[in-house]
Amino acid sequence: MVSHLNNPDATATDGPLSGVVIADFTRVLAGPYCTMLLADMGATVIKVEGPSGDDSRQWVPPARDGVSTYYLSVNRNKNSIMLDMKNPDDLETAYSIIDQADVFIENFKPGGLAQFGLDEQSVAQRWPGIVHASITGFGTAEGAHMPGYDLIAQAVSGMMTVTGSQDGPPQRAGVAIFDVVMGLQATVGVLGALHERAQSGKGQHLEIDLLSASLSGLVNQTTGYVACGNVPTRMGNDHPSLFPYGPFKAADRDIIICCGNDAQFSRMITRLELPDLASDTRFDNVKNRNANREPLRALMEEALAAKSADEWFELLQLDGVPASPVLGIDEGVDFAQKLGLNPVIQAGQGAEAVPLIKHPVTFSRTPARYDKAPPTLDQDRADVLQWLSQAKSLAQGKESHDLAGIAANAAR
Structure with a gap:
């Protein structure tokens, strides 16, 4: 069996739904x-x-x-x-x-x-x-x-x-x-x-x-309401449960940085040459980083101002820190092509x-x-x-x- 009018040479293995x-x-x-x-x-x-x-x-x-x-x-x-x-x-x-x-x-x-x-x-x-x-x-x-x-x-x-x-x-x-x-x-x-x-x-x-x-x-947003009565609001590009997780200003433009756990945060502050943050109780776990977003944002962006977004992207990638430039649709398609x-x-x-x-x-x-x-x-x-x-x-x-x-x- 084949699955398209205009292709009589196709075979039954042409797709998992051939014959449907x-x-x-x-x-x-x-x-x-x-x-x-x-x-x-x-x-x-x-x-x-x-x-x-x-x-x-x-x-x-x-x-x-x-x-x-x-x-x-x-x-x-x-x-x-x-x-x-x-x-x-x-x-x-x-x-x-x-x-x-x-x-x-x-x-x-x-x-x-x-x-x-x-x-x-x-x-x-x-x-x-x-x-x-x-x-x-x-x-x-x-x-x-x-x-x-x-x-x-x-x-x-x-x-x-x-x-x-x-x-x-x-x-x-x-x-x-x-x-x-x-x-x-x-x-x-x-x-x-x-x-x-x-x-x-x-x-x-x-x-x-x-x-x-x-x-x-809406996954976590609707579940937050039905499970514990939390009603979320707009937070711009911030994540309701994670920080840092969003765009941050580098020397030339924004770069996205996403730290989903303490290990990623530790590697990020090492790369940004912010060693003192490792012992700062305001930022030593996810809950505390969420509670102290703006002080942390200011410290990060001060360090990020030393290099361009593309430079930081390359460096953070080497450290296994999730990061990316903010691309247009055209650039996004091209980026996917570069990734094979x-x-x-x-x-x-x-x-x-x-x-x-x-x-x-x-x-x-x-x-x-x-x-x-x-x-x-x-x-x-x-x-x-x-x-x-x-x-x-x-x-x-x-x-x-x-x-x-x-x-x-x-x-x-």
């Missing part, structure tokens, strides 16, 4: 990020889009050759078909895609799919073996009416009250971080449900909502290839695949319809339901 088919009815970020990760791992993903396409296709700037890089970032390795589910024929095509799928993922508003017979109960009745993942903004109860935008989640979760300068206004993160967290959590949930289905033969319904993802993603992480891949072949950021997991035997560039709207209609036709005709013989495998059989 995903009916992807999601749009924007969280859902598409989840399905892209699954596609990278070899799953066949059919991206079903409405007549106007995925909203993020229009989110510019920036753009590459007129195409939104927002859309490009989460849609490689997928096969796009445009369906208007208010059209009976298109709705039947949608049903046929789900017929062949192992996983049905959607992020429609709660209740929005009932008119198409794709609500939880209808899906469970018609496709009892399918993994059905519903991604929502704020659940299906009292929050069902709330739009699922990441910024709304950052606001209501408390994220914006712990981000930014202490005396500044509430501050959003520089990326839709909770959409990404929710996409990762959806991926984990789907993989868990697929594993369970392999044992029981039964499907199930998964619910992933943005607020729950956000509260989980090879962050940039080419998705697709030849002229259609698009440079994108690689899959975050490195597999020793079944590496991530980048066969297909993010598709244009309805790009794969003919191939998807051919796949459906062949799948129906081969169903009695229990042949592979993989798109590329069926396409390859049809071409022979």
